[in-house]
Amino acid sequence: MTTTERRYRPAPGAAPVWRMLVAQTAFETRLLLRHGEQLLLTAVIPVTLLALLAFVPVIDTGAYSRLDFLVPGILALAVMSTSFTSLAIATGYERRYGVLKRLATTPLPRSALLIAKALTVLVVEALQVTLVGGLGAALGWRPTGSVLAVLALIVVGTLAFAGLGFLMAGTLRAEATLAAANLVYLLLLVLGGIIIPLDEFPDGVQPVLMATPAGALADGLRSVLADGSGLPWSGVAILAGWAVAGFAAAARWFRWE
Amino acid sequence: MSTSAAVEIESLVKCYGRVPAVDGLSLTIPSGTITSVLGPNGAGKTTTIECCEGYRRPDSGTVRVLGLDPQRDARRLRPRVGVMLQEGAGFYPGARGVELLSHLARLHATPLDVATLVEQLELGDTARTPMRRLSGGQRQRVALAAALVGRPELVFLDEPTAGLDPRMRRSVWDTLSELRAAGVTVVLCTHLIEEAERLADHVVIIHDGQQVAQGSPAELTEDDESTVRFNGRPRLDLASLRDALPEDASVQEVSPGTYVVATTVDPGVLATITSWCAAHDVMPEGLQVGRTSLEDVFIKLTGAEPGTGS
């Protein structure tokens, strides 16, 4: 009985916050990379689209060469798929299964949970950028522009999408989030300047499409990677605006249960 | 083991919308005990312990857990408290059982050894299966392990044995006894009176959002009241029997065909019962006069039968 008594002897204490952050990020990344449907969204669709559209001339890429147009667009798609669609769906189901409620009783602070989710998104995006960029390079894509500007755009773009993802996950039912997040993904894929140049659309709607997070991110990435411009401030401003609005709304309306 | 209170609740009120789920409840849970929280469905047990876990903010009243305020001192309190939600809820659907325990262990400074815990709670079969595909009982046992892995000094377990097979239920009972032996305070919501009778040092009965009894099982069952138990046809109309008995008597069909009369039993009462049986053509098989059991107290206080009130 002595050994068994010793087994449950209390020894409470939280791990250091950095260790919780690393553990939570590693755990969530592992779950995400194991999830078939999520991988379809974040890896298979972008890579397939890039490969297909690079070979089959179904779209007129206007002033840009095919790859100069496509690769930045697909990078924007990759960012959107992870930081919006996948984040919203995963968070929606975590909320529905009571994961968020259960986690709230562990030593992991809520802020650390949010940071871990952000880090998870960034880790997956790094893998996506490597995959998409690598495929592009293999097909002959030669980007220009500043790496820092690209990173900045991806980070602001991620924040813009993540705010909206959290808003959706925290207010809708999980099934509704699943449907809506996929719908928005599809709409922005077609209308967000990702695979179809925005100047193919009527003049009246172009500014509207340009002001979507996808439009701003795709266009911004293109102007850096294809045109070699510096950081496109108007795009950054649009994305930052979405980020602020999205997180403010999520903070206001997100329900944990 | 200190003798202070692990949980102290004073006039707790918690409403969902306008409807109070907990309505002026006060209770004390002594440190180092197994305390059973009993009450009918919807009585407010889960709501009460969720206020203790810091998950719900009380509308009014005070809640002190290990001397701390679960809302204000959440950061300090959470590492010290283990939680198992009702039905073992709250897990990443895609995570495997053991993987989840290993992860939760990493959030704590000196967690239990996961391999040992897995062996002790027989969780080996959850190593390869995602949580969403585990059986209800398997999921619940992972949830119990998850409540323990951080080596808490206080655990809140919401119906940990509901839906477990008899062998697993026993194994969980053994674990709970071990926890107490190690000095952990266990708060155990349950519907199984047998579980409370076996394990609990302290019992709290909740009804309609209020505490209607608390004390050791011996304290709750010791009064000069006793019971008469008998079997007959199921669903007898008990109204006329109630009318014939003294005012303070309670009559319940505790399970189909089993009737319990709780009152101060004297020969007169016994005669009333048997003549009522005769008048209703009931052969009162297994008629037995006995000391009040915890179940009798529970039924008396919570009026589990419709029409008897509380």
Ligand SMILES: Nc1ncnc2c1ncn2[C@@H]1O[C@H](COP(=O)(O)OP(=O)(O)OP(=O)(O)O)[C@@H](O)[C@H]1O
């Ligand atoms: N999230 C909620 N929203 C609205 N009402 C709720 C919610 N949770 C519980 N209630 C209501 O509050 C009351 C108390 O519920 P609670 O879950 O605390 O009961 P309980 O004693 O745990 O019951 P059980 O034995 O069935 O688990 C019930 O009437 C229930 O319908």
Ligand SMILES: [Mg+2]
């Ligand atoms: Mg309950």
